[in-house]
Amino acid sequence: MSATATIYLLTAAAVFGIGVYGLLQARQILRQLLAINLMGGATFLLLITLGGGADGPPDPVPQAMVLTGIVIAVSATAFALALLVKLQDATGSSDLDPPDAE
Amino acid sequence: MPSEFLIGLIFLPLLGACLAVLPWRWSIRLGVFGGLASLPALLAALTLAVIRDGAWYYTLGGWTAPLGIRLFVDPLALLMLWMVAIIGGVAAAHAWHDFRPGTPAGARFWPLWLLLTAAMNALFLSADLFNLYVCLELVTLAAIPLIAMAGTATAIRAAMRYLLLALLASLVYLLGVALLYNATGTLDLYLMTDGLAASGGPATSLAFALIAAGLLLKGAVFPLHVWLPNAHASAPGPVSAVLSALVVKTAIYLIYRIWLWTLPAEDPMQGAVELFAVLGAAALIYGGILALLQERLKLVIAYSTVAQLGYLLLVLPLASVTAWQAASYQLLSHGLAKAAMFLAAANILHAVGSDRLADLERLDQRTPLSLFALALAGVSIMGLPPSGGFLAKWLLLEAAWREGRWLLLAALVLGSLLAAAYVFRILAAGLRREDPTEAEDAEGTSPIGRRQAAYALLLAVLALVAGFGAAPILDIVDAGIPAGWSAP
Numbered sequence: 001m002s003a004t005a006t007i008y009l010l011t012a013a014a015v016f017g018i019g020v021y022g023l024l025q026a027r028q029i030l031r032q033l034l035a036i037n038l039m040g041g042a043t044f045l046l047l048i049t050l051g052g053g054a055d056g057p058p059d060p061v062p063q064a065m066v067l068t069g070i071v072i073a074v075s076a077t078a079f080a081l082a083l084l085v086k087l088q089d090a091t092g093s094s095d096l097d098p099p100d101a102e
Numbered sequence: 103m104p105s106e107f108l109i110g111l112i113f114l115p116l117l118g119a120c121l122a123v124l125p126w127r128w129s130i131r132l133g134v135f136g137g138l139a140s141l142p143a144l145l146a147a148l149t150l151a152v153i154r155d156g157a158w159y160y161t162l163g164g165w166t167a168p169l170g171i172r173l174f175v176d177p178l179a180l181l182m183l184w185m186v187a188i189i190g191g192v193a194a195a196h197a198w199h200d201f202r203p204g205t206p207a208g209a210r211f212w213p214l215w216l217l218l219t220a221a222m223n224a225l226f227l228s229a230d231l232f233n234l235y236v237c238l239e240l241v242t243l244a245a246i247p248l249i250a251m252a253g254t255a256t257a258i259r260a261a262m263r264y265l266l267l268a269l270l271a272s273l274v275y276l277l278g279v280a281l282l283y284n285a286t287g288t289l290d291l292y293l294m295t296d297g298l299a300a301s302g303g304p305a306t307s308l309a310f311a312l313i314a315a316g317l318l319l320k321g322a323v324f325p326l327h328v329w330l331p332n333a334h335a336s337a338p339g340p341v342s343a344v345l346s347a348l349v350v351k352t353a354i355y356l357i358y359r360i361w362l363w364t365l366p367a368e369d370p371m372q373g374a375v376e377l378f379a380v381l382g383a384a385a386l387i388y389g390g391i392l393a394l395l396q397e398r399l400k401l402v403i404a405y406s407t408v409a410q411l412g413y414l415l416l417v418l419p420l421a422s423v424t425a426w427q428a429a430s431y432q433l434l435s436h437g438l439a440k441a442a443m444f445l446a447a448a449n450i451l452h453a454v455g456s457d458r459l460a461d462l463e464r465l466d467q468r469t470p471l472s473l474f475a476l477a478l479a480g481v482s483i484m485g486l487p488p489s490g491g492f493l494a495k496w497l498l499l500e501a502a503w504r505e506g507r508w509l510l511l512a513a514l515v516l517g518s519l520l521a522a523a524y525v526f527r528i529l530a531a532g533l534r535r536e537d538p539t540e541a542e543d544a545e546g547t548s549p550i551g552r553r554q555a556a557y558a559l560l561l562a563v564l565a566l567v568a569g570f571g572a573a574p575i576l577d578i579v580d581a582g583i584p585a586g587w588s589a590p
Binding site for chain 2: 016020029033036039040043047051061062065068069072075076080083084087
């Protein structure tokens, strides 16, 4: 594995970790969504790097997977944002655990 | 010819969803009937084909694996598909009155419902790990708006929590899939086994651990169940039924697929089945106790789902023909009984205006049919003879006994006792007499109420009949036993 690939892999691992931390630690849903998108980005980086093909042309399958993954991530994020607006309308709060649940 | 049926199972509901998006009343009707009523006919033809020729693969678009995506149908997949067709169909009939085409609620409801059906069918047929990721996301993205459709702040908050955790679960699963593809060069569930036997190592172990974590979270397995009770309890009735009976089972189904079919028998990650069993036993007891402590009917039923999923994981280390039958029976009878309970609870909520156990006195006069459906389904959940639930739990006890797994045996017995306790608690609440005045029968007086009660009753009776009508189903499902389980 080339040095560049190693750097990319380490970056992917770090970004995924930051995403998980952000998701667990953030109180606001918008921040949690951003954290999930970070995790998605890290996964895509990992897929592309692993399919990079150190000797020979890159493998097209991971690239197709990443394309599909991006489409899914965008639609999931869009849906989550719409749901967040609904939540804000219904409860007046954009946090998941307001002090007066129910 | 059966290959076209296979495709039809996915594309007819999908086509129906496209029709149901259109603004006309007839297009929604056509979409719903075409997309749902056609499924049993397709499945009947498919079942005959599987009985005749055994399990088979279908290569989509003629692209062969490893590049193409294969569909695979075997008895286990058939069982799940039948559950989608029947439970989904009855729940849809129940939902028909609350989400009429032509009303704004109906226009929003049916496309999502059909999309959810198509996504679950695709998931049960898929033989490709990445395609399964796409199906898991589709199931999630169709199920969550259905929960939020209840419109209450609790429902929207529960939907949001479910969505965030489901997205986390999918990404963790996808990370595992990426590592597996790198190790084996294929995404096909059934072609991967050879590659895994050759290249097993820490990377593939990590990959399977990630996949397991993702699926356990999606399947609401204790202790990752936190999102389930509120999400399932605050959704509209028919949606709760399908969520508890089918949607959480998609993740359990994938655990079965990957651990019993894909993973080589000598892989170190096979040890994870012991962990699954421990989690299952814990879920059985924890879910049972929490179900006993709830004050609302739908929450009791939702926690009961957390508990009942435990049985499905408990089976994994037992690896025998009996255990296999127990697992398939638990899938079927829990699905039917739980859907019946949620539909009955929806009727009761509708008639009484509350599902707090404290408000449910004199249900035998107010909603006699729904209370009867609840009791019948409860018989199956508790595992009393002659229900399907009894058969599942009996087979499971037998399998655990033969293997000498005493702790599992103890958990099974304790879980069933807790189930009996929470079911009787519901019935006791429904049969109380607080004041002597006669209540009117809300169900008997309205035709819609009678029909909705009949749907709940239908599923409850099916769960009961599953007990003594078991032999033919068991025969078909036995043919699909995973390779490692049939050895004596």
